[in-house]
Amino acid sequence: MRAAVVLLLLVVAEAGAEQSDALATELLAAGCNACHGPDGQGSPPVPALRGRDDLHVLLEGWREAPEAKGRAHIMIRFARALDGADTAALAAHYAADDAP
Amino acid sequence: MKGWRRRDLLAAGLALPVLALPAAARSTSSTGGPRVVIVGGGFGGATAARYLARWSPQLRISLIVGRERYWTCPFSNLVLIGERPLASLEVSHARLEAEGIEVLRRTAVDFDPHHRHLELEDGTQLAWERLVLAPGIEVMPEAIEGHGAGSVEQFPHAWQGGPATSHLARRLQAVPDGGLVAISVPEAPYRCPPGPYERASLFGWWLAQHRPRARLVILDANDRFTKDDLFQAHWQAAHGDQLQWIGRADGGSLRRVDPRRGSLHTDFDDWAPDLACVIPPQRAAAIARRAGLDEGRGWCAIDPLTFASRIHPEVHVIGDAAIANPMPKSAFAAASQARVCAAAIATALAGKAPPHALLTNTCYSLLTPETAIAVTGSYRATAQGIEPLPGTTGNSPADASDAERRAEAGHARGWYAAARADAFGD
Numbered sequence: 001m002r003a004a005v006v007l008l009l010l011v012v013a014e015a016g017a018e019q020s021d022a023l024a025t026e027l028l029a030a031g032c033n034a035c036h037g038p039d040g041q042g043s044p045p046v047p048a049l050r051g052r053d054d055l056h057v058l059l060e061g062w063r064e065a066p067e068a069k070g071r072a073h074i075m076i077r078f079a080r081a082l083d084g085a086d087t088a089a090l091a092a093h094y095a096a097d098d099a100p
Numbered sequence: 101m102k103g104w105r106r107r108d109l110l111a112a113g114l115a116l117p118v119l120a121l122p123a124a125a126r127s128t129s130s131t132g133g134p135r136v137v138i139v140g141g142g143f144g145g146a147t148a149a150r151y152l153a154r155w156s157p158q159l160r161i162s163l164i165v166g167r168e169r170y171w172t173c174p175f176s177n178l179v180l181i182g183e184r185p186l187a188s189l190e191v192s193h194a195r196l197e198a199e200g201i202e203v204l205r206r207t208a209v210d211f212d213p214h215h216r217h218l219e220l221e222d223g224t225q226l227a228w229e230r231l232v233l234a235p236g237i238e239v240m241p242e243a244i245e246g247h248g249a250g251s252v253e254q255f256p257h258a259w260q261g262g263p264a265t266s267h268l269a270r271r272l273q274a275v276p277d278g279g280l281v282a283i284s285v286p287e288a289p290y291r292c293p294p295g296p297y298e299r300a301s302l303f304g305w306w307l308a309q310h311r312p313r314a315r316l317v318i319l320d321a322n323d324r325f326t327k328d329d330l331f332q333a334h335w336q337a338a339h340g341d342q343l344q345w346i347g348r349a350d351g352g353s354l355r356r357v358d359p360r361r362g363s364l365h366t367d368f369d370d371w372a373p374d375l376a377c378v379i380p381p382q383r384a385a386a387i388a389r390r391a392g393l394d395e396g397r398g399w400c401a402i403d404p405l406t407f408a409s410r411i412h413p414e415v416h417v418i419g420d421a422a423i424a425n426p427m428p429k430s431a432f433a434a435a436s437q438a439r440v441c442a443a444a445i446a447t448a449l450a451g452k453a454p455p456h457a458l459l460t461n462t463c464y465s466l467l468t469p470e471t472a473i474a475v476t477g478s479y480r481a482t483a484q485g486i487e488p489l490p491g492t493t494g495n496s497p498a499d500a501s502d503a504e505r506r507a508e509a510g511h512a513r514g515w516y517a518a519a520r521a522d523a524f525g526d
């Protein structure tokens with residue numbers, strides 16, 4: 001049985017870097033879902049992210065915002081933790097309709 | 101059951117010698133994959149179990165949840181003022197079981213990091229590849245002179261949720277008009293840094309409606325606290341002199357209680373409140389202090405990239421029991437840490453490096469049942485420690501309008517529902 005486990009793990013390891021990027025994006029998105037609901041489907045009144053095509057624009061706008069104020073002060077602060085690759089990956093993640 | 105030790109079980113004739121166990125109880129796994137055992141079915145443990153199941157489907161996952169039912173602490177301050185039924189805070193682990201996670205309703209009493217076993221109260225030994233401890237806190241009333249487990253009912257804290265919350269709610273109801281309520285706050289670190297001040301705000305709101313001549317005093321063993329300017333501004337505006345905060349520098353530290361008189365004693369003052377809510381000093385729950393895991397400090401040092409213990413790296417510690425400052429001990433932080441830990445275990449078992457990890461926290465605090473403030477922060481984990489990312493930490497704006505404070509209370513409810521759904525699917 002041990003040998004089978006090791007073999008399985010080796011097969012998983014083979015899948016390589018692409019899979020680990022996918023995991024990193026899922027991990028990032030899970031942090032958003034903590035407020036925006038399972039799979040980003042929304043947790044009223046916190047709005048849904050799933051299926052939107054304006055995420056990249058909104059997140060990039062917040063990253064540029066000089067001050068964290070107004071109703072979206074939390075989002076401005078979260079956006080500052082992201083880099084351009086993160087916002088692109090999140091936008092693609094939520095735009096896809098195949099919810100995990 | 102929480103305080104049971106192996107020797108108590110031996111005395112009761114309940115402990116089974118390991119060798120007498122059926123083979124199944126000792127085997128690594130019956131499903132072929134390696135086994136991860138997680139202790140604690142709260143926000144940290146339940147979240148870790150579900151994300152491990154998602155990211156490492158070949159694993160056998162056992163979640164040890166203890167014998168007690170689980171009620172969330174988040175939103176329990178609303179139960180205290182009759183704005184929410186306690187039953188609405190109870191969560192079940194049924195969804196996790198349906199997802200293939202083995203849920204064991206027993207208490208873990210010890211573990212052996214070298215032979216990789218976890219021992220349950222009935223003597224069962226569970227073998228593991230990785231052990232995740234998310235057991236939350238233990239309160240230490242005995243650390244306050246004159247206090248102890250026997251006087252907790254008299255000086256209720258309700259800091260671990262559940263039926264104790266209803267008891268404290270009844271005690272608040274019994275406070276007469278013109279009476280005095282005291283809340284004492286232990287020196288940090290403790291579970292939920294804004295919790296005592298949210299409680300004070302909601303007590304203040306309730307007293308203003310129902311006991312308009314009553315007063316509230318906060319006896320604080322700290323000089324600063326989270327969102328203090330926002331809380332203080334609200335208290336001043338809403339309650340004036342009827343709500344008084346006394347910090348450490350002004351002698352706010354509680355030194356002694358007298359259960360016979362129901363009195364509280366600080367360096368400078370003696371208080372005789374009608375209700376004294378004494379939040380005791382805290383440390384990691386007992387299982388996280390076994391095998392030297394806490395180095396005698398009460399909390400467990402971890403590597404923030406993986407939440408592996410600095411002492412026994414195949415044992416991971418997440419949530420309130422871990423030292424993860426500057427992250428607070430919150431349900432939000434416990435879940436964030438649980439996901440990072442789950443990703444680290446999933447990748448490690450597959451022979452890979454953990455993914456780049458962002459840790460996050462947001463704590464909403466209600467000022468009234470309909471208005472709230474928040475503190476938020478994002479952190480980078482490095483092998484050295486947890487660093488706040490520039491520009492990501494801060495509070496709700498001080499000049500927010502009433503409409504914005506109301507919107508924020510809505511967001512708090514949305515977060516609560518989402519956090520429960522994420523951790524428990526319930």
Ligand SMILES: Cc1cc2nc3c(=O)[nH]c(=O)nc-3n(C[C@H](O)[C@H](O)[C@H](O)COP(=O)(O)OP(=O)(O)OC[C@H]3O[C@@H](n4cnc5c(N)ncnc54)[C@H](O)[C@@H]3O)c2cc1C
Pocket residue numbers: 139140141142143144145164165166168170172173174175176177206207208209234235236237258259260261291292295385386387418419420421429430431432433434462463464
């Ligand atoms: C009044 C109050 C309000 C709060 N409000 C908020 C809020 O609004 N937002 C927020 O983010 N956080 C809030 N918190 C904090 C939050 O409750 C904790 O930070 C969170 O529960 C920590 O999660 P955990 O998994 O580490 O521990 P817990 O949630 O306590 O879960 C640990 C579980 O493990 C069990 N256990 C312990 N030892 C064993 C053992 N040996 N064997 C088996 N089971 C065991 C325990 O019984 C418990 O069920 C609040 C806390 C309080 C007190």
